[in-house]
Amino acid sequence: MNYVIPIITLIVGLVGGFFIGVFYLRKQLEKMQNDPQMLQKMAKQMGYNMNGKQMQRAQQMMKNQPMPGKGQGRKRKS
Numbered sequence: 001m002n003y004v005i006p007i008i009t010l011i012v013g014l015v016g017g018f019f020i021g022v023f024y025l026r027k028q029l030e031k032m033q034n035d036p037q038m039l040q041k042m043a044k045q046m047g048y049n050m051n052g053k054q055m056q057r058a059q060q061m062m063k064n065q066p067m068p069g070k071g072q073g074r075k076r077k078s
Contacts, residue, residue, distance in 0.1 A: 033062045 032038045036055055043050045043058075050058065 029062070033059060 032042065036059065039055060039058060039062075040050060
């Protein structure tokens, strides 16, 4: 019994942390779609310097791409 409770607590903590992390990341991506400065900042952190036309294209691509976990799963090849 001394080993069961810590193991269960660890598993619950890992699962809870995973879902909180996914929720936070999804919210950040949604914000980035609407905020060009945030998108520009992320691009600079990755080493890219985007001009206005590239920024518009990136925002358009993000808006057209469905968010994972929103009922749009990965499609299987037939």
